[in-house]
Amino acid sequence: MSDVVLRLSGLEKVYNRGLESEVAVLKGADLALAKGEVVALVAPSGAGKSTLLHMAGLLDTPDAGEVEIGGAVMSGLGDRRRTIARRRDVGFVYQFHHLLPEFTALENIVLPQLAAGVARRAAEARAMELLDEVGIAPRAAHRPSAMSGGEQQRVAFCRALANAPRLLLADEPTGNLDPATSDQVFKALTGLVRGTGLAALIATHNLDLAARMDRTVRLEDGRVVAGA
Numbered sequence: 381m382s383d384v385v386l387r388l389s390g391l392e393k394v395y396n397r398g399l400e401s402e403v404a405v406l407k408g409a410d411l412a413l414a415k416g417e418v419v420a421l422v423a424p425s426g427a428g429k430s431t432l433l434h435m436a437g438l439l440d441t442p443d444a445g446e447v448e449i450g451g452a453v454m455s456g457l458g459d460r461r462r463t464i465a466r467r468r469d470v471g472f473v474y475q476f477h478h479l480l481p482e483f484t485a486l487e488n489i490v491l492p493q494l495a496a497g498v499a500r501r502a503a504e505a506r507a508m509e510l511l512d513e514v515g516i517a518p519r520a521a522h523r524p525s526a527m528s529g530g531e532q533q534r535v536a537f538c539r540a541l542a543n544a545p546r547l548l549l550a551d552e553p554t555g556n557l558d559p560a561t562s563d564q565v566f567k568a569l570t571g572l573v574r575g576t577g578l579a580a581l582i583a584t585h586n587l588d589l590a591a592r593m594d595r596t597v598r599l600e601d602g603r604v605v606a607g608a
């Protein structure tokens with residue numbers, strides 16, 4: 381069996397900004413991510429990092445090209461089956477944590493599991509395990525407003541991994557944090573990824589963090605190229 385978790389082949393995306401102004405953001409982007417790999421996606425602002433992550437995460441469809449997750453071709457799926465595949469296979473983390481403010485850390489990690497049909501007790505046990513792995517089990521009963529930015533972001537990682545996806549996509553996950561906190565959060569993230577064998581693609585402007593991932597890819601003129 382192939383070890384490739386995510387394969388993007390020849391992705392193209394053109395945005396129409398109205399009044400005959402079009403911008404081609406992806407122009408044949410190819411990328412393959414193997415199981416257990418943590419890959420940095422680095423590019424200047426506006427180069428198309430979020431666009432690529434949205435395609436990879438089945439939140440948007442390319443104009444051309446294929447997205448394969450776990451060997452299954454996703455491009456031809458209808459909305460309902462794409463949503464099912466996204467919920468099952470992909471975890472997202474954004475620059476801002478987007479935790480539900482009225483729920484505790486634990487509940488924020490339990491809720492997506494309940495939505496996926498997991499029983500409450502099992503969901504709570506899994507949530508505690510994840511919180512423990514990222515070093516914030518003592519914060520389980522805190523609401524987001526009673527946690528630091530780094531703690532909130534670690535909860536967001538746990539939530540993204542709650543349903544054991546194959547692929548983690550993160551868009552500037554430490555962009556909002558100071559360097560020391562960002563370092564801690566990054567360690568928590570890589571620990572989780574390496575412990576589970578999923579693949580992670582992490583868009584970042586932080587070249588120090590990028591250098592600590594397994595490899596770095598860049599988006600250059602709409603294509604993915606290897607490099608620092």
Ligand SMILES: Nc1ncnc2c1ncn2[C@@H]1O[C@H](COP(=O)(O)OP(=O)(O)OP(=O)(O)O)[C@@H](O)[C@H]1O
Nearest residue numbers: 395396397405423424425426427428429430431432
């Ligand atoms: N829905 C949209 N409609 C029109 N243009 C868009 C749309 N989404 C993105 N763009 C344009 O496509 C280009 C790539 O955007 P994208 O958000 O993917 O870049 P990025 O590399 O993630 O940037 P940043 O690092 O600033 O987040 C930008 O020029 C942006 O203005």
